[in-house]
Amino acid sequence: MSGLTIFIDEGGDSGVRDGLRFHHTRHEWFSVGAYVVRSDTADLTVQVRDDLMAAANVTQTPDLHYYKLKPDRRQQVCALLGKKSARAFCLLSHKTNVRNYYNAKLGKFDAQRFFNWCSRLLIERIMEFAEHDAKQRGVPIAPATFIFSENKGHDYDHMRAYFENLNFQNRHSKMHLKPKRWISDFLDVDRVASQPHHSLAGLQLADVIASAFLQGANSNAKNHDIGPATSLRGIMGKDAAGRIANCGLTLWPLPSQGPIPEDARSMFEAFGYGF
Numbered sequence: 450m451s452g453l454t455i456f457i458d459e460g461g462d463s464g465v466r467d468g469l470r471f472h473h474t475r476h477e478w479f480s481v482g483a484y485v486v487r488s489d490t491a492d493l494t495v496q497v498r499d500d501l502m503a504a505a506n507v508t509q510t511p512d513l514h515y516y517k518l519k520p521d522r523r524q525q526v527c528a529l530l531g532k533k534s535a536r537a538f539c540l541l542s543h544k545t546n547v548r549n550y551y552n553a554k555l556g557k558f559d560a561q562r563f564f565n566w567c568s569r570l571l572i573e574r575i576m577e578f579a580e581h582d583a584k585q586r587g588v589p590i591a592p593a594t595f596i597f598s599e600n601k602g603h604d605y606d607h608m609r610a611y612f613e614n615l616n617f618q619n620r621h622s623k624m625h626l627k628p629k630r631w632i633s634d635f636l637d638v639d640r641v642a643s644q645p646h647h648s649l650a651g652l653q654l655a656d657v658i659a660s661a662f663l664q665g666a667n668s669n670a671k672n673h674d675i676g677p678a679t680s681l682r683g684i685m686g687k688d689a690a691g692r693i694a695n696c697g698l699t700l701w702p703l704p705s706q707g708p709i710p711e712d713a714r715s716m717f718e719a720f721g722y723g724f
Contacts, residue, residue, distance in 0.1 A: 451489040452591035453579055456651035457568065458482055458598035460663035477545050477710075478666045481567045482659030483575060484651055485536040485686070488594060491651065497533050498650035501526045501657070512646065513653040515660035520672065527661050527677040530654065536578065536686045539662040540571040540699045543709055564603055565611045567701070569628075574696045577630040578686040592637045598652040599643040609638040629695075662698070668712035675716040685720070694721035 460480040486494065502513050505522040518526060530537075542563075572595075583590040597605065616633040618624040624631065646652050658681065664670065665678035685697030698720045700709070709717070714724050 451487045453575075453593040454486055454488045454491040454651065455572075455575060455593055455595050456484045456494070456598075456649065456655040457571070457595065458646070458652055458655035458659045459564070459600065460656075460659035461667075477543060477669065478663055478713075479542045479544055479563075479567065480659045480663040480666070481540045481564075481571050482655050482657075482662060483538040483571060484654040484658055485538065485575060485578075486534075486651070490534070491594075494649070494651040494654060497530070497535075498653050501529055501654075504529050513650075513657070514646075515657050520674065523661065523664070523674075523677045524680060526657060527680040530657055531681045531683040533684060535654075535684050536697070537658045537681055537684045538571055538575055538578075538686045538697050538699075539658055540567050540574075540701060541662055541666050542567055542701045543666075543707065543713075560602060561604055561607055565608050568597075568608065569611075569615065570699060570701055572636065573629040573631060574686065574688075574699055576632045576635050577688055578696060579635060580630065580632060581689045590632060590635055592640055593635055595636070595641040596649060596652065597641070597643040598646045598655065603643075605641075605643045609641050612636055612641065613638045662716070665716035666713050668710055673712075675719065678716055679719050682720070692721055698722075 458481075460482065461478055484494070498513055505518055505526050507513065507518075510517075513526075515523065515526070575593075579593065580590055597608075615624065615628075615631060616636065616638070619628075619631045619633045644652060646656065661677040661681060664672060665675040667673055682693070685693045687693055688696040694717070698717070700717055700722060709724060714722075718724070
């Protein structure tokens with residue numbers, strides 16, 4: 450039985466201690482994106498990456514970087530990726546709403562805690578999708594393989610310890626913060642790894658997802674464009690009711706928890722969010 454392999458990358462800066470210095474700037478947003486495939490097809494990510502690079506006429510580098518692509522190539526790459534056999538997920542956090550956030554159990558957010566939290570929210574939605582997918586196929590849910598794009602600013606041992614603590618809480622029905630869905634057997638911390646971006650094609654595809662949605666949310670950036678992100682609609686994860694909002698695409702804080710700039714709303718509205 451094949452489980453899922455989940456490639457995860459981020460877009461933007463996970464720092465949350467900048468106060469109002471970056472308020473209403475292109476640094477307002479942070480994204481975490483995932484490219485999800487069945488593990489027995491994970492090797493095909495190389496061909497998918499190569500297809501995208503050929504379509505974008507990328508010949509000077511062996512790996513794919515979204516931010517290096519010209520605007521029309523970004524649209525082309527996402528339109529092609531949106532037709533592949535995979536699922537995409539993205540969590541977008543409007544950082545202006547969480548600066549100076551304090552939680553009695555978690556303490557004050559720093560970059561590591563913020564990254565852990567955003568990754569948790571993303572994984573909760575992937576768990577929800579995976580559970581429904583397994584039921585639809587009539588098979589038990591299997592442990593997944595998680596591969597994060599390596600960022601020297603993150604402590605992945607700290608992240609694994611955080612996930613293991615969530616597993617412990619879940620197994621003892623004492624989760625301090627109620628999840629959308631948490632399945633301890635789906636996330637085995639021994640199957641959570643980090644690798645350099647250039648080493649795995651799947652991480653480069655996750656970069657496309659995280660970066661396209663960051664570009665679509667960042668209404669203050671000069672290159673703001675929702676076209677590439679909306680071109681990924683065909684592979685976005687859906688919940689049991691067929692909704693992309695709050696599953697394949699997640700906005701945090703929720704619209705009810707903090708103001709979202711009006712210019713940034715159109716992309717979320719395109720995927721089913723209301724404001």
